[in-house]
Amino acid sequence: MPQFTFSRARLRAWGIPAATLVAGAGIGVGAMALWGPAGTDTAQAMGRGATAGGGTQTVTVALQTLEETVDATGTLAAVTSSALAFEASGEVTTVNVEEGDTVAEGDVIAEIDTLALTASLRAAEADLAQAEASLSNLEDEADGTDASDAQIEAAQSQVDVLESSVEEAEDAMSDAQLVADIAGLVTSQPYEVGDVVSGGASAGGTDAGGMDTAATTTTTASSGVTIVGQDQWTVSVSLSEADVAEIAEGDQVTFTADDLTDPFFGVVTDIANLPTTTGGSATYAVELTVTGTVEGLYEGTSVDASIVTLREADVLAIPANAISTTDGASTVTVVGDDGETEEREVTTGGTIGAYTEITEGLTEGEQLEVTVMASAGTTDGDDAAAGFGGQFRGGELPEGMTFPGGEMPTGQAPGQ
Numbered sequence: 001m002p003q004f005t006f007s008r009a010r011l012r013a014w015g016i017p018a019a020t021l022v023a024g025a026g027i028g029v030g031a032m033a034l035w036g037p038a039g040t041d042t043a044q045a046m047g048r049g050a051t052a053g054g055g056t057q058t059v060t061v062a063l064q065t066l067e068e069t070v071d072a073t074g075t076l077a078a079v080t081s082s083a084l085a086f087e088a089s090g091e092v093t094t095v096n097v098e099e100g101d102t103v104a105e106g107d108v109i110a111e112i113d114t115l116a117l118t119a120s121l122r123a124a125e126a127d128l129a130q131a132e133a134s135l136s137n138l139e140d141e142a143d144g145t146d147a148s149d150a151q152i153e154a155a156q157s158q159v160d161v162l163e164s165s166v167e168e169a170e171d172a173m174s175d176a177q178l179v180a181d182i183a184g185l186v187t188s189q190p191y192e193v194g195d196v197v198s199g200g201a202s203a204g205g206t207d208a209g210g211m212d213t214a215a216t217t218t219t220t221a222s223s224g225v226t227i228v229g230q231d232q233w234t235v236s237v238s239l240s241e242a243d244v245a246e247i248a249e250g251d252q253v254t255f256t257a258d259d260l261t262d263p264f265f266g267v268v269t270d271i272a273n274l275p276t277t278t279g280g281s282a283t284y285a286v287e288l289t290v291t292g293t294v295e296g297l298y299e300g301t302s303v304d305a306s307i308v309t310l311r312e313a314d315v316l317a318i319p320a321n322a323i324s325t326t327d328g329a330s331t332v333t334v335v336g337d338d339g340e341t342e343e344r345e346v347t348t349g350g351t352i353g354a355y356t357e358i359t360e361g362l363t364e365g366e367q368l369e370v371t372v373m374a375s376a377g378t379t380d381g382d383d384a385a386a387g388f389g390g391q392f393r394g395g396e397l398p399e400g401m402t403f404p405g406g407e408m409p410t411g412q413a414p415g416q
Helices: 030-035 042-047 115-140 146-174 381-386
Strands: 010-013 050-060 062-078 081-084 090-095 108-112 177-179 184-188 196-198 201-203 225-228 233-240 252-256 264-271 276-278 281-290 302-319 324-326 329-335 341-352 355-360 367-375
Touching: 062 281, 062 341, 115 146, 233 302, 252 281, 281 302, 302 341
Parallel strands: none
Antiparallel strands: 010 062, 050 367, 062 233, 062 302, 081 225, 090 108, 090 196, 108 177, 184 225, 196 201, 233 281, 252 264, 252 302, 264 281, 276 281, 302 355, 324 329, 329 341, 329 367, 341 355
């Protein structure tokens, strides 16, 4: 199996419980320096603050899941949203929903007084009935002259106009109720009982005499009631040319947010073909879509996104620094049940970040002795152990969101 090392993105590893780490002499923060905390490059960890001295660390060989990710930060945006305002005129008489409430499609948010609307409809219907009667009389008395035909044509035109007036009045009656056209969270609701609206504009209340009691304020449809859908979310991020070359549509994404305890998941759904250049630096817009139903998401929330570019599941892997290579032969120090050590040759597979797959020479559960370097500062054993194999942000991979067979997505593995 060819070896290939990915050093640009962040490494994540599962499956090395802290209980499997047996502390050796003089470790302290040395454990962190050897493998580094989650997301820290091994060489970088050892290169900073290392001092003379150190000791050995005994670790248990175990199956692991290793990842490479490209990380970015973006903002949550709802896929669906709606802006509503009254299209009819009248005084607001009922308000059923306030800002922060959740509504279902078809819920009545607010209503206006229909008295004037009803009167307008009845008047339009009466005018139409009179015009239709006049047209009927003219048609009965038609004598075929040009004058008679002109009178009938004019009467028909009046009927057409009044029919439109009736339809408009009927529409206005239906517009007396402001109805939610999608389900979601109400993020803006400016209407109050007593407000007077006029064709999408809201005014202050009026007193019994009809005089304005507050300065008139205009509220357009876009600044009226706003509903944000809660079932579909996207996150837009910008990636450099080097990072965007590592990802592909369909790649799994893990999201975290400061306000949420657990991670949530998604996929890459769109990658811009053309870059945006700012100050000589080119970036590509990438759209990530949240999968599943996640509670507690809000429009505009900042989230961290880790796009999985490579994932190897259930592989026997050990820290690369546990392997010594001389004249092309790779060896490790194995600790027996009696505490005695032996040098054993192993066959290695691919290297992913700070870990190397072992294809022959070791079995799960065996112990390895690794020399560590002491670092500046002190850390207790529990903190040191926390640097090994931390769980992937406490969450499982989303159901159905794994790469087939743990293989890298197409085009991501050089030399294959």
